[in-house]
Amino acid sequence: MAETTQLKMRVWRGDDQGGGLEDYTVEVSEGEVVLDAIHRLQATQAGDLAVRWNCKAGKCGSCSAEINGRPRLLCMTRLSDFEPGETITVTPVRTFPIIRDLVTDVSYNFEKAAELPGVALPPRDADGKRRMAQIDVERGQEFRKCIECFLCQNVCHVIRDHEDNKPAFAGPRFFLRYAELDMHPLDTHDRRELAQQAAGLGMCNITKCCTEVCPEGIKITDNAIIPMKERVVDKKYDPLVWLGEKIGIRNKDNDDREAAPKRQKSSVKRPRARA
Amino acid sequence: MAETSEIEKHQYDVVVIGAGGSGLRAAIAAHEAGAKTAIVTKSLLGKAHTVMAEGGIAAAMGNRWPEDNWEVHFRDTMRGGKMLNNWRMAQLHAQEAPERVQELEDWGALFDRTDDGLISQRDFGGHRYARLAHVGDRTGLEMIRTLQQRAVALGIDVFMECTVTDLFKDDSGAISGAFAYWRETGTFLAFEAPSVVLATGGIGKSFKVTSNSWEYTGDGHALALRAGAALINMEFVQFHPTGMVWPPSVKGLLVTESVRGDGGVLKNSEGKRFMFDYIPEFFKAETADTEEEADRWYDDKKNNRRPPELLPRDEVARAINSEIKAGRGSPHGGIYLDIASRRSAEFIHKRLPSMHHQFKELADVDITKEPMEIGPTCHYVMGGVEVDPDTELSGIKGLYAVGECSGGMHGSNRLGGNSLSDLIVFGKRAGEAAAAYSSGLEARASIDGELERAQAEALAPFDPKGDENAYTIQADLQQAMNDLVGIIRTAEELEQSLKEIERLKERASRLKVEGGRAYNPGWHLSIDIHNMLLVSECIAKAALARQESRGGHTRDDFPGPDPEWGAKNLVLTLNSAGDGVDLAEKPLPVMPDELKAFFEDK
Numbered sequence: 001m002a003e004t005t006q007l008k009m010r011v012w013r014g015d016d017q018g019g020g021l022e023d024y025t026v027e028v029s030e031g032e033v034v035l036d037a038i039h040r041l042q043a044t045q046a047g048d049l050a051v052r053w054n055c056k057a058g059k060c061g062s063c064s065a066e067i068n069g070r071p072r073l074l075c076m077t078r079l080s081d082f083e084p085g086e087t088i089t090v091t092p093v094r095t096f097p098i099i100r101d102l103v104t105d106v107s108y109n110f111e112k113a114a115e116l117p118g119v120a121l122p123p124r125d126a127d128g129k130r131r132m133a134q135i136d137v138e139r140g141q142e143f144r145k146c147i148e149c150f151l152c153q154n155v156c157h158v159i160r161d162h163e164d165n166k167p168a169f170a171g172p173r174f175f176l177r178y179a180e181l182d183m184h185p186l187d188t189h190d191r192r193e194l195a196q197q198a199a200g201l202g203m204c205n206i207t208k209c210c211t212e213v214c215p216e217g218i219k220i221t222d223n224a225i226i227p228m229k230e231r232v233v234d235k236k237y238d239p240l241v242w243l244g245e246k247i248g249i250r251n252k253d254n255d256d257r258e259a260a261p262k263r264q265k266s267s268v269k270r271p272r273a274r275a
Numbered sequence: 276m277a278e279t280s281e282i283e284k285h286q287y288d289v290v291v292i293g294a295g296g297s298g299l300r301a302a303i304a305a306h307e308a309g310a311k312t313a314i315v316t317k318s319l320l321g322k323a324h325t326v327m328a329e330g331g332i333a334a335a336m337g338n339r340w341p342e343d344n345w346e347v348h349f350r351d352t353m354r355g356g357k358m359l360n361n362w363r364m365a366q367l368h369a370q371e372a373p374e375r376v377q378e379l380e381d382w383g384a385l386f387d388r389t390d391d392g393l394i395s396q397r398d399f400g401g402h403r404y405a406r407l408a409h410v411g412d413r414t415g416l417e418m419i420r421t422l423q424q425r426a427v428a429l430g431i432d433v434f435m436e437c438t439v440t441d442l443f444k445d446d447s448g449a450i451s452g453a454f455a456y457w458r459e460t461g462t463f464l465a466f467e468a469p470s471v472v473l474a475t476g477g478i479g480k481s482f483k484v485t486s487n488s489w490e491y492t493g494d495g496h497a498l499a500l501r502a503g504a505a506l507i508n509m510e511f512v513q514f515h516p517t518g519m520v521w522p523p524s525v526k527g528l529l530v531t532e533s534v535r536g537d538g539g540v541l542k543n544s545e546g547k548r549f550m551f552d553y554i555p556e557f558f559k560a561e562t563a564d565t566e567e568e569a570d571r572w573y574d575d576k577k578n579n580r581r582p583p584e585l586l587p588r589d590e591v592a593r594a595i596n597s598e599i600k601a602g603r604g605s606p607h608g609g610i611y612l613d614i615a616s617r618r619s620a621e622f623i624h625k626r627l628p629s630m631h632h633q634f635k636e637l638a639d640v641d642i643t644k645e646p647m648e649i650g651p652t653c654h655y656v657m658g659g660v661e662v663d664p665d666t667e668l669s670g671i672k673g674l675y676a677v678g679e680c681s682g683g684m685h686g687s688n689r690l691g692g693n694s695l696s697d698l699i700v701f702g703k704r705a706g707e708a709a710a711a712y713s714s715g716l717e718a719r720a721s722i723d724g725e726l727e728r729a730q731a732e733a734l735a736p737f738d739p740k741g742d743e744n745a746y747t748i749q750a751d752l753q754q755a756m757n758d759l760v761g762i763i764r765t766a767e768e769l770e771q772s773l774k775e776i777e778r779l780k781e782r783a784s785r786l787k788v789e790g791g792r793a794y795n796p797g798w799h800l801s802i803d804i805h806n807m808l809l810v811s812e813c814i815a816k817a818a819l820a821r822q823e824s825r826g827g828h829t830r831d832d833f834p835g836p837d838p839e840w841g842a843k844n845l846v847l848t849l850n851s852a853g854d855g856v857d858l859a860e861k862p863l864p865v866m867p868d869e870l871k872a873f874f875e876d877k
Contacts, residue, residue: 015793029523029524030522030523031521031522031523031524031525031637031638032522032523032524033524033637036524042746042796042797043744043746043747043750044746046789047744047745047746047788047789047790047795047796047797048788048789048790048791048795048796048797048798049796050793050794050795050796051796052319053489054318054322054323054324054326054488054489054490055322055324055326055327055488056488056525056528057327057525057528057529057633058632058633058636058637059326059327059413059416059629060321060322060326060327060488061322062318062319062322076636076637078636078637099459099793099794100459100793100794101794103459103794105459106319110320110427110435113424113427114427114430117428118382118383118424118425118427118428119382119383119424121381121383124377124381128377129336129338129377129393129394130377130380130381131391131392131393132385132388132392133388133392134387134388134392134395137385137386137387137388140385141385141387141410141411144385144410144416144417144420145413145416146420147326147416148321148322181383184383184385264430266427267427267430267431267432267433268320268433268435269432269433269434269435269437270459271283271457271459271460271462271464272283272462273281273283273460273462274460274462274793
């Protein structure tokens, strides 16, 4: 059997009214991750310790938290990444309001998701199928690896340090979605205007914090945000595009694409009252 | 006692419980049929267990092998389930899966492509042709994200982190609504709704070594039983042959069957490809008996038979179990799954990126350089709510069940890839049927008389007289199920398990919860544990009764299949006292002659 040791932990306990770090010592064994230690705390010392998790395999993106100040997935952070004897401090992600302990209110992200117009494809081919080349779907596939852990949203300083930017800014996770749809080989909508206006793409000043924390290794800034910014700029400022539009020659990029409408409010429901 | 006047009330035509593939698909169908629809999910939207599905969606689209069609898929599915499947479900599934997959693409899914630009299809165990539409090894994520984005675009109401604890019925015995709590606040809400679709997934969290997430506590199974519906096939639990075995923290974590579909082989500690020693009579005619033939099959399916590593999951899991028991296992109690020596690093990165990441991050193993250590893990329950094959209606008016929490479709063993297709085929059917039923009703029953009882039951674990910890009971149940109702079963151990479950039920009647009602996982588990115990009893009881070995049910004391048992299902219902389950035998629906013909000449 695996060797066990005693791990010192500090875990933030509290709710939206306040709280603080509490000290724990918990038994852990070889090969374990931070979420294992949190679970053992729940089972043996703190039955009501709130933590969000589902798959414990890095696939669902539920267990985002800050570990020794670094935004990580609790299930993919191995205890062996730390020095023996080091105290591990776990706090909730900072950009979203606290619900309890390590659980935060991430509904901001679901509101932003609802505002984003979905895919709009033309009719299928005559045989009822669609044809796309592998190389063309791969660009979108990189972005669709996103597990919606919202760590990129958490570290984005546009909203991490400026709460008042939230209404006008969709954040890296949704720039990824804009880019994915824009690069979809068959999609017919033009979301560039919307990305710039409603989603606040222009507010991003490409510090790449989002890319650094992505547990899926998606190159959010280089492959999604920068190309998306370029596309927006091309449409607005490229003199050739401007001239073409003036004299009725349309850029191929604009062919068969209509401007997408801004979408409705989120239909995600929240509790009406507290217990 | 809290006032019931504080309970939020909502009216809907259709309430879908669960937001995995089947729940989302059902909700989309109900909404598109004009029903006012709500999705109620224990987790955040997009986190359900469907994200864990790796390999693909089985659908006879014929994109790689034009010879493939629904008839071949139907036949593979029935044979994989050892002929115990509900034939009509297997037929509908095979016929409708291709269009359901194509629909996902309409809604934005980006599948891997063939050279012609069509949706690619990969090989999997038990499927005669390469048939699984896939996105690398993260197909489930693609499915859930696509359906989630579709549901959001349609504006369907979603109640996130909201757990249903009870179903309501009117005087006629038809469904009238559901009771739930918000995880965030611990406050209650009640749904007035004539149609409820259960899409709650499986039961795997009752086992210690499992690939399943915390949500898999058999909620839908238990809600259905308590509402008066019946469960079938509960003795059939699929142990996936390849789960991680090391480190202990990740023991049970799934290693996709695609590793074998893409050329990976199983070896014991002597380096032998042992699966050739375990080809059952039933599959001899279609399985390669030499390594040379098996290796040729990947490129030439017409002239070669399938490698034995790609036998159905029950066969492979049992073989691995035997090798480990015979002392030919790996250092950490598994056996070896080797793709490193058979495919290039580039191929592995391209086709199995999540597996590469998972082993690298969690076990320090580079699967492009060394073999993986794997062993069987509890993965899927074939059993579930007994439903009408065309509408997914249970025995209770207004109560539907889809996906893993329904029974019949997969018989005694599910083929890989048939789960994701099951979700979307029957999700759509259930959503449409539930919407049609609601729209035909003239009056809605009141649920007001039920609220006080439902609230009191949900708050029972806060009773200060309790002295038991739900986490401890859960751990004891997981250990008991693993040891006594696992991959190989005997009458003696099953009887012992039933006694243990009774003891645990008694302890679970005296639970104690620490803390308050707001986001309190200890309280949540105290409610879920009753569901886990009830479904565990179903599994153990049915497993004890079925005196044969078939698919996901292996009895050491009855090692072979028995044709008599092959003609009947075991049906479980709540007993009259409401504290356990009764078991009855029921003949299997008889397949029409024109479908029987598929099994005669091939």
